[in-house]
Amino acid sequence: MTENSNVIVIGGGYAGVMAANRLTRRDDVTVTLINPRSAFVHRIRLHQLVGGSDDAVVDYRDLLAEDVRLVVDSVTRIDAAERSVRLATGGTVGYDYLVYAVGSGSADPDVPGAAEFAYPIAGLEEAQRLRPVLDAASAKAPVTVVGAGPTGIETAAELAEAGRAVTLVCGGVLGPYLHPRGRRSVAGRMAALGVTVLEGPGSEVTAVTRDAVRLSDGRTLPSEVTIWTAGFGVPDLAVRSGLSTDALGRLLTDETLTSVDDPHIVAAGDSAAPSGLPLRMSCQAAIPLGARAADTVLSRIAGEQPSPLNQVFAGQCISLGRGAGIFQFAHRYDVALWFHIDGRPGARLKEFVCQGIVKHLAAESRKPGSYRLHRVSGGTKRQELLRAGRGETPAAAEGGTRATAERVA
Structure with missing residues (x-):
């Protein structure tokens, strides 16, 4: 009789849900998903929650395979030696394998006043706290969005389309990932919405007060509501558990997503740093990483050698209010191309992507193993x-990769 394997997945986001569903491919695997919330947070819709057009949550019953046990709790520590996790509500849960998919959130801002007076929106509760603040503010109240990545751009556009007076403070360039052509398109849409975009030298925020934002060039901007989208951080669970991490706290793994400390721990999503070269924070990366992590665990249970990471990217998709958007196409190794789709077709494509993500997760719950995009080759750029x-020389590097994989197996 085959011995049953207990697998714990920590984190019920894009990577964790994909991994949990995929792990149910084997009847002799018991899957437990531990997540602090009872509903799935559709993070790429959080700007819509702020703008009032979506609640950004999906019922786990629509996403999780029936065989996945959901535990609504938080993990406070991983005991790798004992192969168990400690829960915030007390008690421990043992495992044979663990998938570390705790996700990401806002970094603690080191700008004076930002932690006290600015509103982050990287998490559900943060976005929910901001919504009534905006509702209470007058329609003409100055709103400042700090950070010009996708979240900042989307939030600024969403609020401006609703009639808010919005200033987007970039602290650098607008949409750093975008090709210059795509950046010009976004800038044009922002101008049409009435968003004041401050970029380039002097646009770094140096202080936030209750009613203003100060910039490095000496300007002071009136701001009744300041929204903070700059920075990136991950939970410190791996650090607290004594596991090896990178400088930001992401779990260090090899190219099979296996922890460099323990072959029974596998990471996926924003909280993973494979070979110290993490992928861009995105659901586009998280979902394939979740599938790859599950495949690694299943390969180890079967006594087989796991396949290494080989990620492919399509680009970056950004909504610009409900009426427009942009899909910035990219090389498969995640560098922007000149080509993009914008305007209303861009908005339709972004909505198609948002709906498609949920469909991918739900499809994997109904037919584990059906997801295959993580097997599409991202080319040789990562290995380079x-x-x-x-x-190392190419020959030496390839030999080292094989030897490392053999030692971990």
């Missing part, structure tokens, strides 16, 4: 970057 980082 890894070789360059190690300062």
